[in-house]
Amino acid sequence: MKYYSLNKRSPNTSFREAVIRGIAPDGGLYFPEHIPEFRPGFIKDLGRLSPLEIGMEAMTPFVEGELPGEVLEGILTKVLDFEFPLVNLGGGISSLELFHGPTMAFKDVGARFMALSLGYFYRNSDKEVTVLVATSGDTGGAVAKGFLGVTGVNVVILYPEGKVSDIQERQLTTLGQNIKALRVKGTFDDCQRMVKKAFTDENLSRKIQLTSANSINVARWLPQMLYYLLACHQLPHTGKKLVFSVPSGNFGNICAGMLAQRMGLPVSHFIASTNVNDTVPRYMQTSEYDPHPSTATISNAMDVGDPSNFVRILELYGQDFEELKKHLSSYSFSDKETREAMKSLYRDNGYVADPHGAVGYLGLKKYMQSHPDTEGVFLETAHPVKFLDVVRETLNTEIPLPPQIREVMDKEKVSTPVKGYEELRDFLLS
Numbered sequence: 001m002k003y004y005s006l007n008k009r010s011p012n013t014s015f016r017e018a019v020i021r022g023i024a025p026d027g028g029l030y031f032p033e034h035i036p037e038f039r040p041g042f043i044k045d046l047g048r049l050s051p052l053e054i055g056m057e058a059m060t061p062f063v064e065g066e067l068p069g070e071v072l073e074g075i076l077t078k079v080l081d082f083e084f085p086l087v088n089l090g091g092g093i094s095s096l097e098l099f100h101g102p103t104m105a106f107k108d109v110g111a112r113f114m115a116l117s118l119g120y121f122y123r124n125s126d127k128e129v130t131v132l133v134a135t136s137g138d139t140g141g142a143v144a145k146g147f148l149g150v151t152g153v154n155v156v157i158l159y160p161e162g163k164v165s166d167i168q169e170r171q172l173t174t175l176g177q178n179i180k181a182l183r184v185k186g187t188f189d190d191c192q193r194m195v196k197k198a199f200t201d202e203n204l205s206r207k208i209q210l211t212s213a214n215s216i217n218v219a220r221w222l223p224q225m226l227y228y229l230l231a232c233h234q235l236p237h238t239g240k241k242l243v244f245s246v247p248s249g250n251f252g253n254i255c256a257g258m259l260a261q262r263m264g265l266p267v268s269h270f271i272a273s274t275n276v277n278d279t280v281p282r283y284m285q286t287s288e289y290d291p292h293p294s295t296a297t298i299s300n301a302m303d304v305g306d307p308s309n310f311v312r313i314l315e316l317y318g319q320d321f322e323e324l325k326k327h328l329s330s331y332s333f334s335d336k337e338t339r340e341a342m343k344s345l346y347r348d349n350g351y352v353a354d355p356h357g358a359v360g361y362l363g364l365k366k367y368m369q370s371h372p373d374t375e376g377v378f379l380e381t382a383h384p385v386k387f388l389d390v391v392r393e394t395l396n397t398e399i400p401l402p403p404q405i406r407e408v409m410d411k412e413k414v415s416t417p418v419k420g421y422e423e424l425r426d427f428l429l430s
């Protein structure tokens with residue numbers, strides 16, 4: 001498999017190069033040259049295959065020739081070492097819980113897949129690589145944990161000061177070793193812009209090898225397709241049309257699901273559920289892509305004004321808006337609506353959803369009102385404990401701290417303030 005740049009001004013490249021570079025020299029995101037199809041019978045077999053077998057079949061075409069079979073198997077064994085339970089909430093609605101991993105957010109799969117792939121590519125090298133990442137909350141912690149102690153890799157995480165939850169901040173600022181956190185007075189979009197600028201700074205890239213661990217990197221993005229396969233692996237066959245509602249910020253997760261659909265996964269529709277950062281819901285109404293600066297919300301990991309991966313979704317549909325509309329709906333919800341959804345899930349089902357999952361639930365309910373012949377899965381992308389204050393205020397309940405969270409609670413938060421791109425560049429060179 002070769003990968004091309006969506007800006008079409010850089011040469012096509014291998015999986016290895018795409019992972020090492022993160023983003024193409026022309027600033028474009030890498031995209032697979034062709035979309036493979038699942039083998040005949042794969043979908044029928046999903047229920048009886050193991051998660052590892054499913055992962056091997058889905059990922060092999062994207063890494064073939066670059067990660068030998070036994071290496072891919074070793075990576076996937078580690079990456080898929082926790083549960084992805086599908087919780088039936090009745091009324092044709094299930095929650096796919098993606099938060100049982102080391103940092104309790106869906107990012108653990110992609111972050112660890114990328115860390116292990118990069119470790120393999122650099123196994124015989126004495127070169128150092130700097131992994132640069134912007135986070136609005138969950139990516140930072142997952143990347144910090146995934147890359148902690150990996151020889152030859154320095155991780156630099158940019159996060160918007162005061163705009164991530166206390167636990168998220170602890171996860172990305174307390175590990176030390178090869179992980180450094182930089183706090184930015186601004187939004188996630190400011191952080192992401194600085195990261196992207198660093199990749200096109202030739203002066204910088206002559207001095208240090210930089211890569212990205214956001215879902216712009218194919219090794220972070222592609223493995224997310226496994227969530228949708230693992231949901232189908234658990235779903236009883238009802239004969240109804242299947243829809244997924246995905247809480248969406250940078251749009252990497254939903255884009256990976258739409259790729260799996262294109263490979264042959266029988267999904268009838270996707271719903272991109274957002275908070276008030278509604279660039280994509282507005283696009284789906286008007287076909288005008290008009291990003292606005294992001295606004296802080298209680299579902300902070302989705303506080304993204306200009307989602308990086310939306311260009312990949314457009315590419316998947318050949319920039320054909322009418323075709324895209326057949327497969328994707330997108331709705332936005334306020335914090336007030338999100339809290340109401342958390343309350344009703346708790347009251348009616350005894351289910352504690354985090355604010356991101358609650359937005360996903362709202363999107364699913366809205367779609368299913370006009371499509372009663374469907375069954376739906378919303379993705380629970382982070383454990384509610386990561387948003388302790390919001391859960392306390394909204395549900396008036398306490399959640400016990402799981403061991404993954406307890407381990408960061410007493411550690412000291414360490415981060416460095418950076419004011420703008422020049423300070424970031426100086427930090428990277430220092």
Ligand SMILES: N[C@@H](CCOP(=O)(O)O)C(=O)O
Binds near residue numbers: 140213
């Ligand atoms: N929601 C993210 C924002 C970055 O998204 P990514 O998937 O591209 O890393 C976060 O939690 O940081």
